[in-house]
Amino acid sequence: MAGSNKINSSPPRWLLAELTYACPLQCPYCSNPIDYAKYQAELDTEDWKRVLTQARKMGAVQLGFSGGEPLTRKDLTELVKHARDLGYYSNLITSGYGLTEEKIIQLKEAGLDHIQISIQASTQELNDHIAGTTSFQLKKEVAHLVKKHGYPMVLCVVIHSENIHQMPEILAMAEELGADYLELANTQYYGWAHANRDLLLPTKAQFEQAEQIAQAFKEKVAGKMKIYYVVPDFYENRPKACMNGWGTTFLTIAPDGVALPCHSARELPGLDCPNVKDYSIEEIWKESKAFNFFRGFEWMKEPCRSCDEKEKDFGGCRCQAYLLTGDMYNADPVCSKSPDHAVIQQAIDSAAKNTVSVDAKPLIFRNSKNSRLFS
Amino acid sequence: MAINPELPIQFSRTHRLQWEEAQQKDVILYPEGMVELNQSSAEILKLCDGTRNLAQIVSELELKFATSGLINDITAFLEVALKNGWIQQN
Numbered sequence: 001m002a003g004s005n006k007i008n009s010s011p012p013r014w015l016l017a018e019l020t021y022a023c024p025l026q027c028p029y030c031s032n033p034i035d036y037a038k039y040q041a042e043l044d045t046e047d048w049k050r051v052l053t054q055a056r057k058m059g060a061v062q063l064g065f066s067g068g069e070p071l072t073r074k075d076l077t078e079l080v081k082h083a084r085d086l087g088y089y090s091n092l093i094t095s096g097y098g099l100t101e102e103k104i105i106q107l108k109e110a111g112l113d114h115i116q117i118s119i120q121a122s123t124q125e126l127n128d129h130i131a132g133t134t135s136f137q138l139k140k141e142v143a144h145l146v147k148k149h150g151y152p153m154v155l156c157v158v159i160h161s162e163n164i165h166q167m168p169e170i171l172a173m174a175e176e177l178g179a180d181y182l183e184l185a186n187t188q189y190y191g192w193a194h195a196n197r198d199l200l201l202p203t204k205a206q207f208e209q210a211e212q213i214a215q216a217f218k219e220k221v222a223g224k225m226k227i228y229y230v231v232p233d234f235y236e237n238r239p240k241a242c243m244n245g246w247g248t249t250f251l252t253i254a255p256d257g258v259a260l261p262c263h264s265a266r267e268l269p270g271l272d273c274p275n276v277k278d279y280s281i282e283e284i285w286k287e288s289k290a291f292n293f294f295r296g297f298e299w300m301k302e303p304c305r306s307c308d309e310k311e312k313d314f315g316g317c318r319c320q321a322y323l324l325t326g327d328m329y330n331a332d333p334v335c336s337k338s339p340d341h342a343v344i345q346q347a348i349d350s351a352a353k354n355t356v357s358v359d360a361k362p363l364i365f366r367n368s369k370n371s372r373l374f375s
Numbered sequence: 376m377a378i379n380p381e382l383p384i385q386f387s388r389t390h391r392l393q394w395e396e397a398q399q400k401d402v403i404l405y406p407e408g409m410v411e412l413n414q415s416s417a418e419i420l421k422l423c424d425g426t427r428n429l430a431q432i433v434s435e436l437e438l439k440f441a442t443s444g445l446i447n448d449i450t451a452f453l454e455v456a457l458k459n460g461w462i463q464q465n
């Protein structure tokens with residue numbers, strides 16, 4: 001059975017510190033668990049410092065401070081300073097909401113390496129609608145301040161059917177703001193995005209047109225701006241190599257201290273994800289059931305087990321297999337070899353039907369009230 | 376993109392070059408990414424401190440490794456580095 005025999009593991013390289021689930025925004029594609037409201041406890045400053053120290057000692061070097069909105073944590077600057085002393089490269093992944101010039105300077109002095117700001121759309125109206133909060137002007141000001149203080153500026157725009165038509169304007173906005181990197185992240189359908197999929201999944205034609213525009217832009221700005229394009233795997237024939245292989249590279253720590261092999265792993269049944277309050281990072285990474293669960297290839301079922309591509313994609317995403325087929329050991333149904341591949345087309349058809357229907361479902365915004373309904 | 380032989384070469388202000396004990400390697404760190412360097416690439420980049428131009432970097436490394444004829448390899452690597460934004464000249 002998966003998890004029963006420990007497989008030699010490479011050390012973690014990437015630590016994602018989800019400092020809090022608190023967030024002033026309400027993005028309907030948020031990757032936080034939909035029942036996040038039931039996880040109220042947060043690690044304290046000393047817990048986080050210990051986690052950073054232990055993970056660094058094992059070899060983690062890239063560190064993301066994320067959430068929720070990490071700026072809502074009062075000890076952010078202190079944690080950034082600790083991370084810098086340990087030699088991490090630290091990334092602040094923020095909505096920009098609540099980021100003042102004073103704070104930007106303070107974080108720089110503490111040793112923060114880069115700030116990634118998410119913008120929801122290229123117009124105030126749509127941005128503020130999707131974010132569920134008036135924030136567009138503020139985000140643009142923050143983007144200018146980030147540049148002004150010498151950080152590499154990464155702009156992240158999550159793409160879905162409500163903003164995909166704005167692709168040319170989104171690119172122009174990134175250029176105008178002087179982004180060094182632009183992350184065009186097609187929505188991945190976990191967490192809140194899964195609940196809102198019928199309203200967020202673009203059609204194939206929309207997606208292909210947007211990709212073409214982004215591709216042409218990429219060539220135009222080569223050498224000035226780097227584009228990270230996260231593909232929407234619903235329109236692929238092969239799944240993504242999720243997390244670069246389970247328990248090989250990425251370590252996520254949730255706000256309450258639960259250690260996750262991928263940030264959606266909380267949705268999977270029976271993993272018994274360990275808490276950093278009970279175990280060291282080394283014990284968690286090497287010994288825990290959760291981190292060994294899908295390591296290697298022994299756990300696989302057919303068609304993955306005998307597939308010659310398994311070392312390339314590791315059978316795809318476990319969370320997607322679970323959400324869409326009900327069995328987390330199955331091949332990711334994005335794969336055309338999966339016997340469940342038809343569920344992808346069904347999802348696409350269902351989204352297309354929703355857009356033309358008169359009683360189209362409304363978006364479910366990510367907030368504590370809605371979250372409690374799912375808890 | 377070509378290296379201007381006159382101008383000094385400087386390591387990028389938005390990247391970080393550092394020794395990683397766990398990997399026993401020098402690496403370049405940048406937003407959400409990392410490049411592992413072999414020893415010779417790391418030696419070249421460490422000399423890109425904004426005080427030396429191409430010829431000075433070449434002669435320093437030739438002296439250090441008691442060899443000659445490194446110019447082509449070093450130029451080729453620095454062109455890649457420039458294209459990737461790891462170094463700049465201005």
Ligand code: SF4
Nearest residue numbers: 023025027030068095
């Ligand atoms: S995706 Fe939106 S709602 Fe979720 S944490 Fe980020 S900014 Fe907050």
Ligand code: SF4
Nearest residue numbers: 304307309310315335
């Ligand atoms: S069958 Fe499994 S291993 Fe093979 S390509 Fe599909 S998902 Fe990957």
